[in-house]
Amino acid sequence: MNTWVYIDHCKGNVIPASWEAIGVGKALGNVTALVFGSGVEALAKIAFEYGADKVLLAEDVTLVDYRAEAYATTMSQLAAEQTPDLVLFPTTTRGRELAGMVAIDLKSGVMVDVITLDVTDGKITITRPIYAGKLLTKEICSTKPQIITLRGRAFPKPAQQFGRSGTLTKVSAAPGDFPTKVEGYTTSEGGVSLADAGVIVSGGRGVSNNPALTPPAGLDEKHAEIWRARQGFALVKELASVLGAAVGASRAAVDAGYVPYAHQVGQTGKVVSPDVYIALGISGAIQHQAGMRSSKVIVAINKDPEAPIFKLARFGVVGDLFQVVPALTAAFKQKMGK
Amino acid sequence: MRIVVCIKQVPDSTAKVVVEQGKISWGDAPLIMNPWDEYALEAALQQKEALGGTVTAVTIGDESSIETLKRALAMGADDAILIKDPALATLDTQATAQVLAAVLQKIGAVDMAFFGRQAIDGDAGLVPAQAARLLGWPSLTLTSVIKIEGTNVRVERSIEEGRQVVTTKLPAVFSMTKDFGEPRYPSFMGIRKAARAEIPSWSLAEVGIPAPASVISWPEVMNPPSREVTCEFITGANPEEIAEKLAKKILAEKVL
Numbered sequence: 001m002n003t004w005v006y007i008d009h010c011k012g013n014v015i016p017a018s019w020e021a022i023g024v025g026k027a028l029g030n031v032t033a034l035v036f037g038s039g040v041e042a043l044a045k046i047a048f049e050y051g052a053d054k055v056l057l058a059e060d061v062t063l064v065d066y067r068a069e070a071y072a073t074t075m076s077q078l079a080a081e082q083t084p085d086l087v088l089f090p091t092t093t094r095g096r097e098l099a100g101m102v103a104i105d106l107k108s109g110v111m112v113d114v115i116t117l118d119v120t121d122g123k124i125t126i127t128r129p130i131y132a133g134k135l136l137t138k139e140i141c142s143t144k145p146q147i148i149t150l151r152g153r154a155f156p157k158p159a160q161q162f163g164r165s166g167t168l169t170k171v172s173a174a175p176g177d178f179p180t181k182v183e184g185y186t187t188s189e190g191g192v193s194l195a196d197a198g199v200i201v202s203g204g205r206g207v208s209n210n211p212a213l214t215p216p217a218g219l220d221e222k223h224a225e226i227w228r229a230r231q232g233f234a235l236v237k238e239l240a241s242v243l244g245a246a247v248g249a250s251r252a253a254v255d256a257g258y259v260p261y262a263h264q265v266g267q268t269g270k271v272v273s274p275d276v277y278i279a280l281g282i283s284g285a286i287q288h289q290a291g292m293r294s295s296k297v298i299v300a301i302n303k304d305p306e307a308p309i310f311k312l313a314r315f316g317v318v319g320d321l322f323q324v325v326p327a328l329t330a331a332f333k334q335k336m337g338k
Numbered sequence: 339m340r341i342v343v344c345i346k347q348v349p350d351s352t353a354k355v356v357v358e359q360g361k362i363s364w365g366d367a368p369l370i371m372n373p374w375d376e377y378a379l380e381a382a383l384q385q386k387e388a389l390g391g392t393v394t395a396v397t398i399g400d401e402s403s404i405e406t407l408k409r410a411l412a413m414g415a416d417d418a419i420l421i422k423d424p425a426l427a428t429l430d431t432q433a434t435a436q437v438l439a440a441v442l443q444k445i446g447a448v449d450m451a452f453f454g455r456q457a458i459d460g461d462a463g464l465v466p467a468q469a470a471r472l473l474g475w476p477s478l479t480l481t482s483v484i485k486i487e488g489t490n491v492r493v494e495r496s497i498e499e500g501r502q503v504v505t506t507k508l509p510a511v512f513s514m515t516k517d518f519g520e521p522r523y524p525s526f527m528g529i530r531k532a533a534r535a536e537i538p539s540w541s542l543a544e545v546g547i548p549a550p551a552s553v554i555s556w557p558e559v560m561n562p563p564s565r566e567v568t569c570e571f572i573t574g575a576n577p578e579e580i581a582e583k584l585a586k587k588i589l590a591e592k593v594l
Contacts, residue, residue, distance in 0.1 A: 010497065010498065010499045011499075013499070015498065065502070066497075066502070067504075068467065068470075068476075068477045068479075069476065069477070072471070092498055093479070093480055093495075093496065093497045093498060094497065096463050096464060096467070096479075097467045097477060097479050099464070100431065100432075100464035100465075100467040100468045100471070101467050101468065101470075101471040101477065103432055103464075103468070104432060104435070104468050104471040104472055105471070108432075108553060109430050109431070109432055109552075109553040109554040110431065110432075110462070110464055110554075111554065112461075112462045112463070112464060113461065113462075125557070127560075129461065129562070130459065130460055130461050130559070131349075131355045131362075131458070131459055131461070132458060132461060133562060134354075134355040134356075134562070135355055135356070135357060135362065135559055135560065135561060135562065136559070136560045136561075136562050137556050137558070137559045137560070138556065138557050138558040138559075138560075139554055139555070139556055139557075140554070140555050140557060141553055141554050142553050142554075142555070143553045178476075179476060179506045179507045180476045180478075180504055180505070180506040181504065181505050181506070182502060182503070182504055183492070183503040183504065183505055184502075184503045185499070185500055185501065185502055185503065186494065186500055186501040186503065193498050193499075195498070198593075199594065243594065260517075261515070261516050261517050262496075262517075264516075267351050267458055268351065268373050268374070268458070268516060269516075275593035275594070276588065276591075276593050276594060285352070286352060286354065287351050287352065293562070293565060294562075296591075296593055297588065297591050297593055298567075299584070299588060300569075310569045310571075311569070312565055312567065313567065313569045314567050314569065314570065314591070315569065315570050315571075315572055315584060315587050315588065316569040316570070316571045316572065317571070317572050317573075317580055317584060318571060319577070319580065320577070323577035324577045324580055324581055324584075326577075327577040327578045327580070327581030327582075328581040328584060328585060330578075330581070331578075331581045331582050331584075331585035332585050335585055335586075335589060336594075
């Protein structure tokens with residue numbers, strides 16, 4: 001099977017699930033990696049090291065920044081000429097959008113956010129979560145090329161073989177005047193991207209309830225609550241920082257204005273599957289569970305012994321997070337030699 | 339501005355969704371407007387308030403979807419259209435996009451088409467970009483900030499690394515994220531208006547396209563494997579002792 005893998009990057013920083021996709025393609029046959037941008041030849045070299053046999057490198061002033069129309073048109077033209085059997089993308093904002101548009105151009109379908117991929121007699125059957133992971137569905141696509149986006153961390157990342165090389169082919173960007181221009185970027189909230197994170201420390205409404213704190217005078221009730229929550233989230237962030245973890249939050253914490261929406265885990269936030277998920281002051285509503293239930297080891301600290309989060313947790317502490325979390329941060333600091 | 343919002347009716351986000359005898363069931367949980375589509379409708383209504391024009395809500399569904407269209411009217415949409423046809427029972431995303439793109443063309447002279455970022459049932463998040471591609475309009479997915487001057491558009495889009503600031507020209511397709519701002523509640527006047535509204539329904543023949551073919555099929559839906567965990571509660575004389583034990587337990591899992 002000839003598989004294409006879209007190497008998803010922003011300013012040369014590659015989404016790791018791109019390398020995972022090369023691993024998936026290698027298990028099925030030959031892999032051609034697609035690297036689009038400007039000044040990104042170095043990424044082609046890394047793609048070879050992760051197992052790509054060929055790289056199609058499109059470098060052009062029209063491809064400096066990701067633009068849906070310019071990228072999709074270039075990819076669709078290449079695919080129409082070279083007819084790959086399978087095109088893989090990481091499930092990212094760009095991967096989803098490109099996959100959807102390329103599928104329209106090539107009159108095929110997209111199987112999105114795939115967590116298992118099975119090939120029998122050359123036919124692909126995938127599994128993916130629906131209803132935010134409350135259910136799984138199998139899917140088959142009757143048209144070619146098969147177009148699939150892979151969920152990050154669902155497939156192993158191949159070992160990087162330093163110095164491994166392959167065939168590099170330079171290709172042209174599709175001509176065309178696309179009205180969409182990229183003016184710039186605003187910085188992210190910082191911290192690790194939730195989707196790629198191996199460890200996530202999340203806070204819920206419970207982090208705002210520290211009775212030991214007295215807010216500064218002059219704050220109304222709402223601002224006093226947010227002030228308390230910021231102090232609480234400082235504890236979440238300190239633990240996250242010691243563990244090299246990303247910071248998550250429940251919807252309740254986001255809606256209450258404690259942390260920006262980018263941190264929300266759950267049905268209307270991000271769906272994550274880290275190795276360790278530490279839930280602090282999160283009761284575990286079904287929508288939150290939908291976003292984190294596939295985490296490998298779940299740890300919960302909550303004052304309510306009946307909180308549903310304990311039904312998912314491998315380890316639980318019923319107690320005051322404002323006392324336990326700083327102690328846990330200190331314990332990890334000491335044990336992990338920081 | 340001629341503004342259209344494409345919405346979908348889905349089981350409530352708090353519903354316990356399970357597979358029973360091979361079929362998806364959400365018990366007696368209510369059907370609601372897809373939560374992401376509420377942000378799309380809010381964005382559409384704000385554009386109308388700023389620029390003038392009309393907002394039309396469109397959905398593909400059966401008679402039960404009229405309730406969701408009425409909610410859109412109650413929130414402030416000017417009119418609504420139900421796309422109803424026996425050929426539209428199960429659609430993949432590209433087939434859905436074909437129908438909606440045809441509906442947008444049939445409505446005619448549309449400047450802005452709004453979608454939620456994804457529906458909370460199928461979770462594909464493909465339809466907005468696919469409809470844009472079929473229409474040949476710019477795809478502005480995952481938008482959180484919109485500024486319009488004439489036919490010039492400036493948006494901020496969410497990406498993994500933060501936000502991308504993009505300019506383009508109308509007509510365009512927008513998919514909205516929660517960052518745009520909280521959707522409004524239906525007003526009392528809106529609810530009264532919606533209760534009296536007659537909502538037209540269009541068949542595929544009235545839209546003017548043949549039944550689109552789905553290329554994706556779903557041979558099996560499954561409950562996820564149950565997490566067979568028994569929570570081990572960590573206790574101790576003081577927080578330090580609890581923390582010490584818990585840190586040891588987590589490190590022993592060898593996943594850090």
